[in-house]
Amino acid sequence: MRRRLGNQRHRGGELQTPDIKNDIEDETIQDDIIGEVGSTDTVWRDIEYATEAIYQRISDPVDTERYFRVQITAQKISRFRSATEPVVVYSDPVQGEKELVKITVTYEPGDGGTGTAPESRIIDSGDKLSPSMNTFTRASADDGKVFTGWLLTLNGVTAAKPSGTAVENGTLVEANDVALRLTAKPAADAPPSVTLTAQWGTATVIYVAADSRGDDNNPGTKESPVKTLAKAYSKLDANASAQTNVVELLTDYTLKDRFWENLNLYRNVTIRGQGKDSTKITFNLTAVEAKGQVFLQGDMIFDSLTLSMNIDFYLMCSGYNLTFNENSAMVNASKYGSDGPSTGVPSGTPAHRF
Numbered sequence: 001m002r003r004r005l006g007n008q009r010h011r012g013g014e015l016q017t018p019d020i021k022n023d024i025e026d027e028t029i030q031d032d033i034i035g036e037v038g039s040t041d042t043v044w045r046d047i048e049y050a051t052e053a054i055y056q057r058i059s060d061p062v063d064t065e066r067y068f069r070v071q072i073t074a075q076k077i078s079r080f081r082s083a084t085e086p087v088v089v090y091s092d093p094v095q096g097e098k099e100l101v102k103i104t105v106t107y108e109p110g111d112g113g114t115g116t117a118p119e120s121r122i123i124d125s126g127d128k129l130s131p132s133m134n135t136f137t138r139a140s141a142d143d144g145k146v147f148t149g150w151l152l153t154l155n156g157v158t159a160a161k162p163s164g165t166a167v168e169n170g171t172l173v174e175a176n177d178v179a180l181r182l183t184a185k186p187a188a189d190a191p192p193s194v195t196l197t198a199q200w201g202t203a204t205v206i207y208v209a210a211d212s213r214g215d216d217n218n219p220g221t222k223e224s225p226v227k228t229l230a231k232a233y234s235k236l237d238a239n240a241s242a243q244t245n246v247v248e249l250l251t252d253y254t255l256k257d258r259f260w261e262n263l264n265l266y267r268n269v270t271i272r273g274q275g276k277d278s279t280k281i282t283f284n285l286t287a288v289e290a291k292g293q294v295f296l297q298g299d300m301i302f303d304s305l306t307l308s309m310n311i312d313f314y315l316m317c318s319g320y321n322l323t324f325n326e327n328s329a330m331v332n333a334s335k336y337g338s339d340g341p342s343t344g345v346p347s348g349t350p351a352h353r354f
Contacts, residue, residue: 044069067093101125101184103157103192107132110151110198114139125192128179133326136198146203148243149174150196157192158183172199174243175323201244206232209250225250230261233269242268242299242321249273249305255283255294262297269298273305276329280306296320302328 070091076084103125107117118132134147149172152159159167159180167173167180173196184192207225208214214227220235229247236245245268255261262269273279283294293314299321308331315322324330 069093101192103127103182103184103194105129105182105194105196107136107150108195108197109136110200112139112143112145112200113137113198123182125184126181128181129194130179131173131175131196133175134198138200144202145200146243146246147175148172148199148201148241151199153195153197155193155195156185156190157194158185159194174321203244203246204236204240205246205248206235207248207250208232208253210253211251213250222248222250228256228261229253229271230256230265233262233265233267236265236267236269238265238267240268242270242301242323245269247271249279249281252280252282255281258283258294259297260294260300266298268300270301270303271305272303275304276306276327279304280308282308282310284310296322301325304328306331308332 072089072091073086074089075086101124102122105121105123107120109115109117113136115137116135118135121129123129131150134150136147138145152167152169152171152173154169159171159182161167161178161180173180182194206220207222208220208227208229208231209225210227214225216226216228216231218224218226220226220232226232226235232247236247247269249271257263271281273281293316294309295316297320301323303325304327306329310332
């Protein structure tokens with residue numbers, strides 16, 4: 001016997017296909033899951049990719065109006081005679097789920113973290129979640145630890161990226177990362193939930209001062225800062241994340257080129273100032289020469305500063321991740337975007353990860 005499950009799928013309710021057994025080796029049996037919206041046979045429709053013996057789909061609000069059933073097609077095929085006519089039978093219909101399954105999402109401060117948590121959420125199974133920006137701080141402000149991302153704990157839930165790739169329990173995800181689709185598992189032992197726990201790591205911090213204190217022969221400490229971003233990048237770890245590579249500006253800074261002086265190094269970095277009203281990064285763009293474009297050469301986070309150009313400009317991510325924390329600002333940035341996979345965001349958006 002050959003048994004082939006059809007390539008149909010539906011997105012709600014639970015349906016068990018009959019257990020079909022037959023000792024005839026040359027019989028073909030095909031199972032299809034089909035669904036309807038109304039109550040007559042004329043509106044039944046195939047549902048793509050339903051290949052499981054027990055199939056439970058993600059609920060949606062119209063499921064209480066829908067019924068689903070399995071169509072079984074059997075046909076005897078022999079090497080010595082023509083195939084018989086197909087025989088089609090149907091399982092009893094089942095009604096879609098009457099309630100949407102809810103998933104609770106909470107945030108924890110992690111080891112050494114404290115402060116106010118990002119707002120907890122309750123979302124429907126099948127909805128997407130983009131992790132919130134971190135609002136926790138360190139209980140010991142001078143321990144040198146910085147937020148590096150959220151540890152994902154899934155309880156009765158599966159998670160997947162937009163591409164469909166599964167995200168495993170215990171994965172580290174970043175704030176404002178790609179939206180994850182969360183789906184409650186059927187027959188979970190406890191209410192489905194997701195916990196995001198703040199993770200903390202040691203950062204390398206290089207200080208930059210554009211005034212007389214700065215010298216590129218200095219070690220880059222707060223007491224002996226370097227003078228240029230380029231020199232600061234050279235002291236950062238080439239394999240570290242933007243969360244643990246930090247350049248802190250002690251003064252305003254004027255960019256030397258439109259690649260953040262990072263063209264050949266490709267460092268991921270947080271550029272941190274002393275406050276958006278206290279630290280400004282400027283660059284006198286020429287519209288003809290630069291076409292109003294400034295290019296990232298690695299993942300970049302702007303924190304506690306204002307980015308101000310002399311003309312309307314684009315920030316070109318070129319496939320890298322860009323984040324503006326809420327205590328940062330932009331001037332003359334009516335739009336910023338990417339020639340890579342990112343999308344443009346209106347001016348005034350306080351924080352965004354492309």
